[in-house]
Amino acid sequence: MAATAAAAAAAAAGVVGSASHHSRILQFSSSSRRRQLCISCTAVSPSPIPASLAAGDRGVYNFAAGPATLPESVILKAQSELYNYRGSGMSIMEMSHRGKEFDAAIKKAESDLRRLLSISDDFAVLFLQGGATTQFAAVPLNLCKPDDPADYIITGSWSDKAYKEAQKFCKPNVVWSGKSEKYTKIPSFDAIRQNPDAKYLHICGNETIHGVEYKDYPEPKNKNSILVADMSSNFCSKPVDVSKFGLIYAGAQKNVGPSGVTIVIVRRDLIGDPQPITPVMLDYKIHADNASLYNTPPCFAVYICALVFEDLLDQGGLQAVEEKNAKKAGILYEAIERSGGFYVCPVDKSVKSLMNVPFTLQNSDLEKKFIAEAAKEGMIQLKGHRSVGGVRASIYNAMPLAGVEKLVAFMKDFQARHP
Numbered sequence: 456m457a458a459t460a461a462a463a464a465a466a467a468a469g470v471v472g473s474a475s476h477h478s479r480i481l482q483f484s485s486s487s488r489r490r491q492l493c494i495s496c497t498a499v500s501p502s503p504i505p506a507s508l509a510a511g512d513r514g515v516y517n518f519a520a521g522p523a524t525l526p527e528s529v530i531l532k533a534q535s536e537l538y539n540y541r542g543s544g545m546s547i548m549e550m551s552h553r554g555k556e557f558d559a560a561i562k563k564a565e566s567d568l569r570r571l572l573s574i575s576d577d578f579a580v581l582f583l584q585g586g587a588t589t590q591f592a593a594v595p596l597n598l599c600k601p602d603d604p605a606d607y608i609i610t611g612s613w614s615d616k617a618y619k620e621a622q623k624f625c626k627p628n629v630v631w632s633g634k635s636e637k638y639t640k641i642p643s644f645d646a647i648r649q650n651p652d653a654k655y656l657h658i659c660g661n662e663t664i665h666g667v668e669y670k671d672y673p674e675p676k677n678k679n680s681i682l683v684a685d686m687s688s689n690f691c692s693k694p695v696d697v698s699k700f701g702l703i704y705a706g707a708q709k710n711v712g713p714s715g716v717t718i719v720i721v722r723r724d725l726i727g728d729p730q731p732i733t734p735v736m737l738d739y740k741i742h743a744d745n746a747s748l749y750n751t752p753p754c755f756a757v758y759i760c761a762l763v764f765e766d767l768l769d770q771g772g773l774q775a776v777e778e779k780n781a782k783k784a785g786i787l788y789e790a791i792e793r794s795g796g797f798y799v800c801p802v803d804k805s806v807k808s809l810m811n812v813p814f815t816l817q818n819s820d821l822e823k824k825f826i827a828e829a830a831k832e833g834m835i836q837l838k839g840h841r842s843v844g845g846v847r848a849s850i851y852n853a854m855p856l857a858g859v860e861k862l863v864a865f866m867k868d869f870q871a872r873h874p
């Protein structure tokens with residue numbers, strides 16, 4: 456026991472000791488024969504980072520689409536508080552969600568997010584579970600009756616999934632689809648044939664797979680209707696005028712935290728009349744009335760979000776964050792454009808995402824090699840989504856400029872080596 460406590464203390468201090476190996480043989484009887492089960496636990500030191508991997512401070516630049524890279528400072532702070540949270544003698548994972556420590560953490564997460572996005576008290580801010588996918592159902596369940604129409608603009612796989620799920624709970628209508636153009640565009644807003652009776656107009660603010668991002672937002676035709684946005688992959692990457700929306704939802708695992716928590720920002724006057732079949736866990740009013748503590752929330756994920764929001768405020772807020780994001784995306788798109796067709800990004804120039812940059816190589820046979828060689832250089836998770844292939848560099852808030860610069864240098868070098 457003492458050894459275990461010492462190891463944990465060392466781990467908390469960031470000092471993982473040399474490899475120790477414990478093997479246990481558990482025996483148990485079964486009706487037919489005696490079986491042996493061997494469980495082997497090995498505590499291993501982190502492998503040293505080879506010089507060739509000297510990329511970010513952790514040895515790699517992680518271009519994953521989500522769960523995605525988080526700010527180093529946040530990870531280190533969480534590490535330092537993991538074992539004994541602010542003198543409580545417990546990890547934040549081990550304490551009651553109704554205790555004073557977690558209460559302070561969730562309140563801080565909410566108030567910092569309100570500051571970041573200037574969210575007025577007309578809106579409830581909810582920390583929920585089930586991912587953005589659950590919101591595909593929760594939105595129509597809370598905002599519509601089964602026969603109500605709702606408008607959906609389909610700019611990629613995620614808005615398409617939202618539309619398909621809504622078919623179970625209301626009468627959604629596709630008012631524009633970019634499918635025939637392989638999801639490379641966002642329509643001009645007057646080309647959207649909105650239904651004047653629609654309860655809401657649903658968009659996906661940034662299509663994570665296709666790299667298509669709204670730079671401005673359409674207005675619902677009907678003044679009583681509202682704009683609803685899935686902002687999972689560009690949440691808190693730039694300032695957004697929340698008052699233009701009735702509801703914004705976002706899974707945290709791209710820009711603001713780990714997976715496990717989904718943030719919903721909803722105008723209070725829109726909630727409280729869900730369809731009778733709405734499960735209690737999908738009823739926004741229940742969560743708003745209980746300050747996101749109706750049931751056990753994803754405590755650790757909410758706590759990490761609180762650290763990320765604090766970090767974003769420390770960086771100067773979302774205006775400053777957007778400037779950094781625009782710079783990173785700018786150099787990457789420029790490298791693609793200047794490659795003379797060696798690299799190709801199919802997305803319409805005016806709606807290229809600042810967050811997810813999908814591209815292909817003119818010679819698609821080279822893509823595997825590109826991704827493998829980049830990984831050897833410490834640039835990982837660059838494979839495009841399995842549904843579209845190619846390469847995708849996700850460059851969320853926490854991706855440092857140096858990571859994108861390194862990728863651009865690698866791209867130029869790779870091209871030079873494959874004339």
Ligand SMILES: Cc1ncc(COP(=O)(O)O)c(C=O)c1O
Pocket residue numbers: 521585586587588589613659661662663664685686687688706
């Ligand atoms: C834009 C967008 N919406 C929805 C989802 C689904 O999120 P989740 O897997 O958290 O349900 C994703 C996931 O990547 C996404 O990128």
